[in-house]
Amino acid sequence: MSEEILVNVTPMETRVAVVDNGATQDIHIERTASRGMVGNIYAGKVVRVLPGMQAAFVDIGAERTSFIHVSDIFVSGGDGRAQGSDAIGDYVHEGKKVIVQVTKDPLGSKGARVTTELSVSSRYLVFMPQSNHVGVSQQIDDAAERDRLQQLLADGIAAEEMDAGGGYILRTAAEGVGLDEVRADLRFLKRLWSAVSRRGKKARKAELLYSDLALHMRTVRDLARPGVERILIDSRESYNALTEFCNEYMPEVSDLLEHYSGERPLFDLHGIEEELQGALGRKVGLKSGGYLIIDQTEAMTTIDVNTGSFVGRRNLEETIFKTNLEAATMLARQLRLRNLGGIIIVDFIDMQDEEHRRQVHRTLDKAMARDPARNKITGVSELGLVEMTRKRTRESLEQLLCEDCSVCFGRGVLKTAETICYEIFREIMRDARAYENDTLMVLAAQGVIDRLLDEESANVADLEEFIGKAISLRVEPDNNPEHFDIVLL
CATH class of the missing domain: 2.40.50.140 (Nucleic acid-binding proteins)
Known part of the structure; x- marks a missing residue:
């Protein structure tokens, strides 16, 4: 095992990545304005x-x-x-x-x-x-x-x-x-x-x-274990502070410290930025062509395994088995990388062979054994799902770096333009009955107005005839795609 610890320091935040044989295993982020409280x-x-x-x-x-x-x-x-x-x-x-x-x-x-x-x-x-x-x-x-x-x-x-x-x-x-x-x-x-x-x-x-030490100090104190080959720090000031700290408290680690002064950003050079972006997405590709879908909710995290484009060379059972084996190793790494905790449900692809199920379970056990966070795999449920728990002590990567979408408000989906058009028709019917006026103006997003003028134009004309009032349309470019207003003229 060959591990490196990469430390990226800026005045706003400190980021630490643990890289094992070229693959990112852990990412820790501490922002100056909102340092973590654990240990305080x-x-x-x-x-x-x-x-x-x-x-x-x-x-x-x-x-x-x-x-x-x-x-x-x-x-x-x-x-x-x-x-x-x-x-x-x-x-x-x-x-x-x-x-x-x-x-x-x-x-x-x-x-x-x-x-x-x-x-x-x-x-x-x-x-x-x-x-x-x-x-x-x-x-x-x-x-x-x-x-x-x-x-x-x-x-x-x-x-x-x-x-x-x-x-x-x-x-x-x-x-x-x-x-x-x-x-x-x-x-x-x-x-x-x-x-x-x-x-x-x-x-x-x-x-x-x-208050506990700053992140880069804690990293050296807690993660500089046997097997770590070097610790790269891209800030001269932090490198000097760490050198002083190690000389006083951890002299055996001093030789591992290296100051990175290259022109290319440290995290770019080692592919960490790309890993960070990937860790915020739902879909994780596997080398075989299969993929994982990871959904994080407040109650639990669910992981679905799919074969994708992987068709195998012999038969379907072998294809499923190899995909599940690769997925077991990848999901263990993703849990650490994303810092996902609590209840985790994994839906592996159904396997008919009992020995294949045992091997996938053993592979997952072995991969999770390298995780420093306490975890427990409870086995396969009656529905064929693998249930796990992983100790959660800090916010996940998604919670730390993201916020709910201001358009869908965290749902992850938007109503279609067709759905919004039909909601507009119903609202026009209510307003036409309630108010005495000659014209109703619809204010909505571009996509909704386009549909009203095209696919729904016949329905708009029929509605005008039915209510006996004119309907005018106007684009509100700053509107949320789901938001609309009916103005009485």
């Missing part, structure tokens, strides 16, 4: 308790109030989190000051999701001040290495003469590190948490106490 810690105030939902709304100073469920409340001195069956009123009340951390960015009309179980991260460790749990990332599956890391952490805590309070998780990046690196992270986290605690005690209103 706030002093907040409970503004409303909802006993029926076992939840509360918390004002953290953001545009929309955040949401906390009773199971997101950490119980000090207990077994950790509150139980979903507990009463929310036992833990919070309106006006109560709370220190919370964002776990999910605001999505659509929903505010951020928050928790009182706080944590701060460094390169190799996550520190949880309210917990005593010590764990190792599930991505590290070697039992001997897990034991070594836990002992290393214990040695580091003892060497730094740190208090016993607080829990830790050793991150995936900690695999293979030594005592010096762990001790450096422990010192960093101790200083960081002390500063956050001081701010929290002084806070008298909703305010930000701690």
